[in-house]
Amino acid sequence: MFSSRKAVLLLVAGLFAVTCAVARAADAGHFGYGTPATPAQIAGWDIDVRGEDGMGLPEGKGTVERGADVYAEQCAACHGTFGEGEGRFPKLVGGVGTLRDERPEPTVGSYWPFAPTLWDYINRAMPMPSPHTLSADDVYALTAYILHLNDLVPDAFVADRKSLPDVKMRNRNNFIWTDPRPDTMAKPCMNACVDAAGVRISSTAEGKSLTPRTTGPLDTMQPR
Secondary structure, eight states, X not given: OOOHHHHHHHHHHHHHHHHHHHXXXXXXXXXXXXXXXXXXXXXXXXXXXXXXXXXXXXXXXXXXXXXXXXXXXXXXHHHOTTSOOOTTSOOOSOOTTOTTSSSOOOOTTTTOXXXXXXXXXXXXXXXXXSTTOSOHHXXXXXXXXXXXXXXXSOTTOEXXXXXXXXXXXXXXXXXXXXXXXXXXXXXXXXXXXXXXXXXXXXXXXXXXXXXXXXXXXXXXXXXX
């Protein structure tokens, strides 16, 4: 039989545990679970690179020559031997002067605005079967090689955190970085608002056969 004394003891123990948990949560500045992220854990997620000035690019470097080897091994099967694209995979080279055509070809050479974000995209998403597995040096080398294929850098170019922001991409000045449209969001009404009681419905769809009725399944839908 469960005695009232045992019940009181269990209640006190439970309250004590809750109090301790709340105290720990208050002291730690969170809800009492989890642990603060370590610098190594944060570094694993903090991989974004800013386009215009390359902020976020890591240490490392890569040459055009090394990039050709990495490209042949990791990229050519999808993007073609010289960036021309294979099957439905996108082209990396060409398309210069086509962006206003009926069928534009947006490539690194014709459309991309900033060289540092090319490094960022390759680092995050490539190669497709195993993204984010290349070393920083190999990503720099690939970036240098793809820029070279598009005649944007010379043979001796070495890509690193200082040189990439200086590469002038062809379409850099054709992006709109601010929204020119006016702000049309309705402002909250605080006084002299429209009287909802004075609003009236002037027309409805009722009786106008705008929505057909069905007599069977969707694939045999017929209006009456």
